[in-house]
Amino acid sequence: MGMLALLRAPSTAPREGTGGLLLLLSPLPPRCSGESTSSRRNCWLFMAVEGLTRKSRTYFRTNSFSEPHRWVFRHDGWYYMTYTTNDDVTLLRSQVLTDWNNVESKVLFTPPPGKNYSTDLWAPELHQLNGTWYVIFTADPRSDSPSPEVDMYCPYNCPAVHHRMYVLEGHGSDPWSANFAYKTQLDTYDQFAIDGTYFQHTSGLYHIYSCWTTQYAAWPANLCITKLENPWTVASPFSERQIISVPSLPWEKTPYGRAENDRLSSNEGPQQLTNLRTGQQFLIYSAARSDNRNYCLGLLELTLGGDPMNPSDWHKHQYPVFYQNPAESAFGVGHASFVLSPDGTEDWIVYHGMQDPTNGWSARTIRAQKFTWNDDGTPNFPKPGYGPYETPSGQ
Numbered sequence: 272m273g274m275l276a277l278l279r280a281p282s283t284a285p286r287e288g289t290g291g292l293l294l295l296l297s298p299l300p301p302r303c304s305g306e307s308t309s310s311r312r313n314c315w316l317f318m319a320v321e322g323l324t325r326k327s328r329t330y331f332r333t334n335s336f337s338e339p340h341r342w343v344f345r346h347d348g349w350y351y352m353t354y355t356t357n358d359d360v361t362l363l364r365s366q367v368l369t370d371w372n373n374v375e376s377k378v379l380f381t382p383p384p385g386k387n388y389s390t391d392l393w394a395p396e397l398h399q400l401n402g403t404w405y406v407i408f409t410a411d412p413r414s415d416s417p418s419p420e421v422d423m424y425c426p427y428n429c430p431a432v433h434h435r436m437y438v439l440e441g442h443g444s445d446p447w448s449a450n451f452a453y454k455t456q457l458d459t460y461d462q463f464a465i466d467g468t469y470f471q472h473t474s475g476l477y478h479i480y481s482c483w484t485t486q487y488a489a490w491p492a493n494l495c496i497t498k499l500e501n502p503w504t505v506a507s508p509f510s511e512r513q514i515i516s517v518p519s520l521p522w523e524k525t526p527y528g529r530a531e532n533d534r535l536s537s538n539e540g541p542q543q544l545t546n547l548r549t550g551q552q553f554l555i556y557s558a559a560r561s562d563n564r565n566y567c568l569g570l571l572e573l574t575l576g577g578d579p580m581n582p583s584d585w586h587k588h589q590y591p592v593f594y595q596n597p598a599e600s601a602f603g604v605g606h607a608s609f610v611l612s613p614d615g616t617e618d619w620i621v622y623h624g625m626q627d628p629t630n631g632w633s634a635r636t637i638r639a640q641k642f643t644w645n646d647d648g649t650p651n652f653p654k655p656g657y658g659p660y661e662t663p664s665g666q
């Protein structure tokens with residue numbers, strides 16, 4: 272038996288997803304094997320299974336969330352997680368980053384039927400901008416099944432051709448008590464848009480999202496930027512929309528190095544990451560394909576003092592900065608968000624990954640790990656794994 276042993280969990284009926292597997296770690300690393308309360312507190316296992324019934328006495332074990340479209344932030348002593356059942360926007364809150372079982376949950380928004388944003392709600396993020404809360408999310412009409420008249424324009428297949436970005440607004444200082452209402456569509460010129468996020472810069476507010484070059488291009492999925500007048504209004508016309516990243520490197524394609532065409536080549540899930548010490552601005556994004564082992568994180572760096580709307584001010588790292596770790600069965604790692612530990616001294620990455628890379632999207636679960644910074648100011652992400660890891664500082 273190696274480091275990891277897989278056992279069938281007794282008498283549990285998994286609701287969905289990963290199928291009721293219980294993961295045990297053996298042998299236990301020294302700092303987590305003690306019986307004292309403090310040593311138990313100091314290690315945890317960010318788990319990735321459905322239907323667990325046995326509580327470990329040694330680890331913090333999460334997680335029953337197989338929903339990958341989640342995003343974590345911290346506000347006033349709480350960790351918040353936005354996620355979606357595909358039909359709504361849901362907010363969870365937890366006092367700890369490492370356990371989302373049995374936490375409070377609240378549906379922020381359920382769309383009415385018959386709208387362009389009624390189905391496939393994906394990747395909601397909640398941002399506080401100028402004192403007001405905004406949820407930015409992806410959605411489509413009628414589960415986006417394009418008619419033959421639309422489908423015929425796409426070169427290979429026509430996925431997600433009607434996916435667009437939308438905004439909810441909520442007033443109040445506290446996201447938990449704020450009432451959220453539909454605000455508007457965030458204009459992407461009637462073209463494919465998913466995974467949109469806000470990018471804040473001294474020069475203003477921007478929308479960065481995954482885009483196609485034309486209405487029916489289908490692949491590749493690139494990263495686009497537009498300038499915003501406010502969190503729900505785009506200031507720049509289509510002619511000023513800029514593509515700041517294209518999946519052109521071998522690891523941004525799938526299979527690795529795919530030569531024949533751009534099918535499945537993706538840049539998506541963009542997230543702003545600021546080095547507070549140096550002021551460097553990064554955009555961490557997911558590359559390759561979310562349903563297989565090759566999904567990984569890439570990095571764009573904005574020139575200090577550069578213009579986010581100028582593609583040549585963005586510099587792509589030639590290699591992924593976070594990627595699969597077969598030695599620990601951690602595959603398909605991507606779609607990150609970033610938070611601080613409770614005492615503000617540590618940086619943490621929250622992401623999704625797969626233990627079994629052969630089962631596609633349903634195998635994705637959330638994980639969190641600490642990361643640090645390199646001497647050149649770039650983030651230094653760990654190898655993905657399952658721990659046990661020390662809990663965030665101050666927890």
Ligand SMILES: *[C@@H]1O[C@H](CO)[C@@H](O)[C@H](O)[C@H]1NC(C)=O
Nearest residue numbers: 386387412433435456461462
């Ligand atoms: C719904 O989406 C279609 C296709 O993108 C678009 O032509 C139409 O104007 C949209 N309807 C509304 C009310 O925005």
Ligand SMILES: *[C@@H]1O[C@H](CO)[C@@H](O)[C@H](O)[C@H]1NC(C)=O
Nearest residue numbers: 400401471475476500501502
């Ligand atoms: C906040 O408001 C100021 C003044 O109206 C504006 O210049 C700035 O862009 C706004 N910031 C965001 C993030 O909306």
